[in-house]
Amino acid sequence: MTVSRLLRPSALALLSLTLAACGAQRAPVAAQQDTTLQALSASSENQTPRAWFVELASAPTSKGGARAQLAQERQAFRDQAKALGLKVRDRLEFERLWNGVSVEVADADVAKLRDVPGVKAVFPVLSVPMPDGERSAETPDMTTAIAQTGADVAQNELGLTGQGVKIAIMDTGLDLDHPAFAGRVVASYDFVGDAYDGTNTPVPGQDTVDDCGGHGTHVAGIAAAGGAVKGVAPQASLGVYRVFGCAGSTDSDIMIAAMERALSDGMDVLNMSIGASFNSWPEYPSAVAASNLVDAGVVVAASIGNSGTGGVFAAGAPGVGDKVIGVANFMNTHVFLNEFTVSPDGTKMGYQNATGAPAAPTSGTLPLAKTGTPASTADACAPLAPNSLTGQAVLIRRGTCSFYIKAQNAQNAGAAAVVIYNNAAGPFAGTVAGTPAITIPVVSVSDTQGLLLNNRIAAGPTTMTWTANSGSYANPTGNLLDSSSSYGLDAKLGLKPDIGAPGGLIRSTYPLSLEPSGYAILSGTSMASPHVAGIAALVIQAKRAAGTPIAAGDMRGLLQNTATPKPWSGNPGLGFLDFVHRQGAGMANVVNALKATASVTPSKLSLGENETAGGTKTQTLTVTNRSAGTVTYTVSHVGALTSGKGASGYYTPTTTGPGAAATFSAPSVTVPAGGSASVSVTITPGSAAQTLYGGYVVFTPDNGSETLRVPYAGFQGDYQSLNILTGLKTMAKLNAAGTSYDVLSAPTTFTMQGSDYPQFLLHLDHFARWIKLDVVDAATGQPVHSQFFNASTDEYLPRNSTATGFFAFAWDGQVSWSRGYNGVGNTHDKRKPVPNGQYIVKISALKALGDAANAAHVERWQSPVITVNAPKK
Numbered sequence: 001m002t003v004s005r006l007l008r009p010s011a012l013a014l015l016s017l018t019l020a021a022c023g024a025q026r027a028p029v030a031a032q033q034d035t036t037l038q039a040l041s042a043s044s045e046n047q048t049p050r051a052w053f054v055e056l057a058s059a060p061t062s063k064g065g066a067r068a069q070l071a072q073e074r075q076a077f078r079d080q081a082k083a084l085g086l087k088v089r090d091r092l093e094f095e096r097l098w099n100g101v102s103v104e105v106a107d108a109d110v111a112k113l114r115d116v117p118g119v120k121a122v123f124p125v126l127s128v129p130m131p132d133g134e135r136s137a138e139t140p141d142m143t144t145a146i147a148q149t150g151a152d153v154a155q156n157e158l159g160l161t162g163q164g165v166k167i168a169i170m171d172t173g174l175d176l177d178h179p180a181f182a183g184r185v186v187a188s189y190d191f192v193g194d195a196y197d198g199t200n201t202p203v204p205g206q207d208t209v210d211d212c213g214g215h216g217t218h219v220a221g222i223a224a225a226g227g228a229v230k231g232v233a234p235q236a237s238l239g240v241y242r243v244f245g246c247a248g249s250t251d252s253d254i255m256i257a258a259m260e261r262a263l264s265d266g267m268d269v270l271n272m273s274i275g276a277s278f279n280s281w282p283e284y285p286s287a288v289a290a291s292n293l294v295d296a297g298v299v300v301a302a303s304i305g306n307s308g309t310g311g312v313f314a315a316g317a318p319g320v321g322d323k324v325i326g327v328a329n330f331m332n333t334h335v336f337l338n339e340f341t342v343s344p345d346g347t348k349m350g351y352q353n354a355t356g357a358p359a360a361p362t363s364g365t366l367p368l369a370k371t372g373t374p375a376s377t378a379d380a381c382a383p384l385a386p387n388s389l390t391g392q393a394v395l396i397r398r399g400t401c402s403f404y405i406k407a408q409n410a411q412n413a414g415a416a417a418v419v420i421y422n423n424a425a426g427p428f429a430g431t432v433a434g435t436p437a438i439t440i441p442v443v444s445v446s447d448t449q450g451l452l453l454n455n456r457i458a459a460g461p462t463t464m465t466w467t468a469n470s471g472s473y474a475n476p477t478g479n480l481l482d483s484s485s486s487y488g489l490d491a492k493l494g495l496k497p498d499i500g501a502p503g504g505l506i507r508s509t510y511p512l513s514l515e516p517s518g519y520a521i522l523s524g525t526s527m528a529s530p531h532v533a534g535i536a537a538l539v540i541q542a543k544r545a546a547g548t549p550i551a552a553g554d555m556r557g558l559l560q561n562t563a564t565p566k567p568w569s570g571n572p573g574l575g576f577l578d579f580v581h582r583q584g585a586g587m588a589n590v591v592n593a594l595k596a597t598a599s600v601t602p603s604k605l606s607l608g609e610n611e612t613a614g615g616t617k618t619q620t621l622t623v624t625n626r627s628a629g630t631v632t633y634t635v636s637h638v639g640a641l642t643s644g645k646g647a648s649g650y651y652t653p654t655t656t657g658p659g660a661a662a663t664f665s666a667p668s669v670t671v672p673a674g675g676s677a678s679v680s681v682t683i684t685p686g687s688a689a690q691t692l693y694g695g696y697v698v699f700t701p702d703n704g705s706e707t708l709r710v711p712y713a714g715f716q717g718d719y720q721s722l723n724i725l726t727g728l729k730t731m732a733k734l735n736a737a738g739t740s741y742d743v744l745s746a747p748t749t750f751t752m753q754g755s756d757y758p759q760f761l762l763h764l765d766h767f768a769r770w771i772k773l774d775v776v777d778a779a780t781g782q783p784v785h786s787q788f789f790n791a792s793t794d795e796y797l798p799r800n801s802t803a804t805g806f807f808a809f810a811w812d813g814q815v816s817w818s819r820g821y822n823g824v825g826n827t828h829d830k831r832k833p834v835p836n837g838q839y840i841v842k843i844s845a846l847k848a849l850g851d852a853a854n855a856a857h858v859e860r861w862q863s864p865v866i867t868v869n870a871p872k873k
């Protein structure tokens with residue numbers, strides 16, 4: 001059997017960062033392959049980490065480290081690496097938010113980095129793909145989205161604009177000629193240059209113009225556009241940090257460099273609409289640096305990811321950072337759409353142009369036909385009769401086959417235009433890109449509009465007329481979670497995401513060079529995060545004006561206390577609250593936050609695992625009253641939905657109703673003016689084993705002030721019962737062409753030259769604290785010599801994005817002569833090739849939150865016999 005090659009050989013092929021951007025869900029993994037043992041599809045992607053973070057021992061300067069000491073550590077690393085024969089190419093160095101460097105080394109030398117004295121940990125520098133979401137030019141208006149968070153009231157009634165507050169946007173740059181941002185850019189830096197694509201050398205500079213991406217301008221507009229269309233904080237100052245060139249990707253070390261620059265430039269808020277789905281460890285360098293940035297005084301909002309179809313445990317760094325505000329995505333209540341009208345009464349129909357087809361005209365009339373019914377599941381998926389639709393616009397229902405196939409079949413039948421209607425609630429945007437290209441207009445409409453069109457066509461001759469008009473249309477999924485928004489929890493069972501904001505169908509600014517109107521609609525958690533960044537700016541402005549400035553680390557708690565959880569998007573009529581591990585505290589609301597005269601700490605409860613059936617978790621919540629009078633709060637509880645394992649485990653989670661219950665040490669808590677009081681809450685999960693549960697503790701005041709809430713979530717059952725090494729576990733070898741792996745189930749001889757060395761393809765069903773490759777003598781099963789013979793150790797591993805994906809690990813024939821693993825790194829002497837002979841590679845994986853001394857927490861697998869027959873030197 002052969003499997004398609006996805007990566008160059010390396011110690012670990014990790015997943016990439018994804019810009020948490022717009023449009024349809026796409027695979028967020030780089031070095032993963034969906035596979036069965038019988039057949040594996042090919043992939044041309046090769047996104048193996050080509051650079052590595054090397055973390056050094058001391059704390060960064062923002063956490064008390066001394067610059068001189070950090071400089072000495074960096075130089076010592078370089079000297080020691082050279083002494084070990086490592087050819088290291090420097091990329092970037094860090095000292096303010098994270099202590100270490102990023103470097104490039106040969107693939108076979110990655111494991112050697114861990115052998116350099118003074119190295120605390122080694123992490124891959126993840127790649128961040130360029131965004132590619134759908135867009136359409138529409139009438140500029142964001143009022144419905146900002147109304148969902150109360151930002152319209154904050155602007156119009158409270159007079160808040162974000163003036164005097166600096167918001168940093170780390171993204172593709174900004175259209176500096178767009179009138180929405182005139183005179184408000186106070187800091188900017190280009191870390192990469194136009195030509196950078198993630199594979200070449202970045203060329204930093206001052207040109208931060210967003211003339212080939214668009215994503216950054218859209219994000220900045222949501223946070224702070226002024227003029228005809230207003231963002232959340234329309235007079236905030238902006239810092240623009242460009243981390244993408246005109247194509248390809250960027251890297252997570254560049255992100256950390258941008259964070260350090262934002263700190264130096266005195267930014268108050270940083271928005272990062274960037275995430276590494278399934279990389280849910282808060283220890284990843286970008287998550288750590290972002291948390292340290294909060295401690296240094298900057299509010300950080302980051303998208304939690306667009307991997308909602310990937311099941312639970314899909315949230316990504318940096319949004320999973322301990323101090324970061326990880327943001328989920330709710331749908332906009334309305335959307336502005338282009339319109340056509342329908343006979344006989346001129347009923348208006350809002351539509352979106354499909355990507356990959358010519359834009360719909362602004363005039364002209366066509367007769368309407370249809371190819372199916374509202375019950376059709378595969379409408380127009382089969383070829384249509386030649387000339388059966390000549391000169392007509394055809395109505396087709398979404399489902400089964402791609403939009404391209406439907407449009408191509410209609411075009412081949414002579415259709416002059418295609419109208420695709422949704423098979424689920426609400427409007428949508430699609431793509432018909434393909435070869436040969438679609439040459440007729442293709443537009444999409446909502447399910448209700450499609451039903452109306454179907455009925456009119458069925459009743460008799462019907463025509464449609466294109467217009468130049470547009471209008472606002474209610475979105476039936478408004479205020480509900482977008483299906484693409486990622487689930488938590490994080491790898492350590494921390495509650496993520498933290499909060500949500502509008503991100504689906506958001507109209508905002510767009511580069512004039514890419515869209516002459518200067519506005520476009522995009523969707524994703526990328527669009528939700530800047531709403532929170534803008535809200536933070538309004539809160540900062542208001543608190544400063546009142547003489548009660550808020551600490552960056554307190555912003556998340558304030559917004560969580562005053563957010564409103566929303567009903568389940570799957571069936572809101574049932575009245576259940578959506579998963580806490582998907583919406584966090586709920587929809588952010590700036591007016592609630594500013595009116596609040598009290599707070600509850602902690603603002604969220606991460607309850608971890610509960611191994612005992614019917615067991616309980618008790619936490620203390622403290623209410624602090626900043627008002628002039630005594631307030632009594634009634635304490636209550638509302639449960640939220642529960643996730644369990646489905647047919648493909650957590651990749652296809654089941655949904656059950658709220659199961660958790662709560663009791664309190666007292667039914668109410670009275671808090672004196674300017675004082676605090678506490679109450680204990682005891683949570684009983686009440687759900688089946690291996691489920692993720694959650695809910696809200698609610699504090700209702702007796703004086704009419706703001707109701708306060710604290711979200712909680714946890715894991716019912718033994719977290720270490722979740723298996724890591726399930727599915728694919730095999731040894732493989734790269735073929736001669738370097739395009740695929742040949743799976744090897746029998747003993748095999750390797751020269752350890754070029755690509756002739758073993759690789760191990762492993763499906764990781766869940767997070768691993770570490771994975772170690774240990775080499776033993778095949779005959780005796782004992783380590784060679786008296787010391788532990790370690791091939792490599794990789795730490796903080798993500799899970800695969802699909803139930804059949806895998807990661808590739810490689811052994812280059814070298815080992816570290818190690819005395820063991822000390823919880824931080826190997827205690828080692830040096831790395832050297834093994835003598836020619838026969839060996840077995842023993843692979844062990846420590847489960848998340850596991851104890852390495854507990855055999856039940858470590859999973860093991862071993863390779864077939866490997867004969868090393870390296871040429872003698």
